[in-house]
Amino acid sequence: MTPRIPESPGLRDLGVANWLFCKIAARRQHVPRAHLFTTLGQHRRLMWAWLPFGGMLMRGGKFSSRDTELVILRVGHLRDSQYELQHHRRMARAVGLDDTTQARIFEGPDSAGLTDRQRALLTGVDELVSTRTLSDATWARLSEHLDRPRLIEFVMLTSQYDALAATLSALRVPLDFDE
Template sequence: MRLKTARIAPLADAEFGEEQKDALGPMLETGRVLNIFRTLARAPKALKAFLAWGNYVLSRRNGLSAREREIVILRTGFLCRSGYEWTQHAEIGLRSGLTEAEVERLKAGADAPGWSAADQALIRASDELHQDQFITDATWAALGEHFDDKQRMDVVFTAGQYTQVSMMLNTFGVQLDPGQTLDPDLKGF
C-alpha cells in the first residue's frame, strides 16, 4: 500500500445521501459496500459513470473470458503497485479460473515458465500498455493469433480501466477491506 491511511475517507453508511444511495444501488441491498465504492461515493455522479463503464469491463459483454480479463487486471494492478486492486482481484482471479500458482506467477511476467502463448500475449500487452500506452506490432500480432479485433480492443479497455482504478486507489489511499491481507510483494509501495 502506498499510503498507511486514507487521504479521502470512505463514507460510513450514515453519511450516504440520496445521490450516494442511488449510485450504490444494488451494493446497498447486499449490505456489502467495499472501501473503493465508499470512497468514490464522495463524488456520486462520477461513481455512477465509473460503475457503468466498469460494469462493461467486468461483464460478459467484454469479449475476453473472465480468466483472460483477470490476467490483464492483475498484471496491470501489480505493475501499478496497487495493493488494494491486487488484493481484490487475486480473489476474483481464483474464482475466474486462475490457479494460485498463476496468480503468483503474474508478478514475474510473460517470460515466467508455464504460460500459454495466449496468456503471454495478454501479459505482454498489459506490460506495454503500462510502460508506453501502446501495444507494439509484434504483440498486437501475437494477440491476433488468439483473439479477434473486438477482444484485442477489450484488452486495451480492460488495462486502461484498471490503470485508472489503480491511480485512484493509490492516490486516494483506499485501504483494504476488513479481513483482507496485503500481499508481501506490495508492501512499501
Template sequence: MRTPPLPGDQWGEEEDAALAGMLPRRLRNPEGAGNALGTLIRHPELTKAFLGLNVHLLFRSTLPPRLRELAILRIAKRRDCSYEWLHHVLVAAKEGMTEAEIEAAGEGRADGELERAVLRAVDELDGDSNLSDLTWAELSEHLDERQRMDLIFTIGTYITLSIAFNALGVRPEHER
C-alpha cells in the first residue's frame, strides 16, 4: 500500500466526526472502517466532504440499487480497481445479482435494454466524458431526470474512487 490506513493510535475526534455521516459509532475505528475509509481518513476534511456525496449515492439515490451496482462493477473492471470490484461483487450479490450477471456487468454485457444502456453510459462517460444521443434517449425511456442525474454522478464518483484507490494503493481487507 502506498498510503496505508491511519493507525489506530492516531484516530481522534476529527476522524470520528468525518466518518459520522457514513458509519455508526461502533465502526468508526480502523477495523470497522476498513482499508478504504481507513486510508481516506488520513485527510478528515476531504473525507467528510466526499462522504456526503457518497452517502447520497449509496443510500438515498433515486437510482435502483441493481443499476447502481451494474455501473460500479463496470467501472471497477474498466479501471482495474480490485478494491471496488471485490467490495461491490458482494454488494451486487446482496442485491440479487447472480455470479454470471456480475461477471457480465464487468465485461459490459447485460440482457435488458436499460441495463445495456447503463453499461454503455459507463463506457461513454469514462471514455469521452459525455453520453451519446442514443444512450441518453434509451436512458430517458426508463429513468426520470433525477435518476439520470444520480446515474451520471454515480459513474463520475466511482471513477474518482477507483483512481484514488488505485493511486493510493488501497487493497481489499483480506490483503491488509
C-alpha cells in the first residue's frame, strides 16, 4: 500500500525541532526512519501535543511495563496493526513477555497459562475495542486487580492504542522494520 502522507519528509516538511526529534527517535529504535513520527511530525503542533500523552501512557503511568505491553499487544492484534505489533513485540520481550506469553495474549483471555489478572486485562481490552465500553461484569473483574487510577489508565491506554492503530491504518504509515 502506498502511504497517504509522504514517508520521508525533509527539514522543510517537518521543521527543525520535529526533524531532529525524528532523527533521534529513529536512532533509538535502530531504524532508518521512524515513520510514525515522520508522518505525525508533518502536523508540527499536533505531534508535540500527542507525544507527552502517549509517552505517559506507555511508560509514565501507574501500570507496570508488562501490563502496558500486554494491553498494547492485544489492541495491535485485534486491530491487525502490524506497525504497533512490530515495535511492541520487541518492547514486550524486553520487559519479560516472551514469545510463548505473547502467543497466549494473541490467543485471548481463554488461553491456558495466563494469570487471572492477565485474563481480566485481555477481557477488558477485547470488550472495550469491540463495544467501545465495558460491561458491569468486566468492570467488576478489572476492579479486582486494578485500583481507581489504574482503571482510568486502562481505559485511556486501550483507547489510545486503538486510536493509534486507526491512525496508522488510515494514513498507511509504512513499517519501520523489514520483516
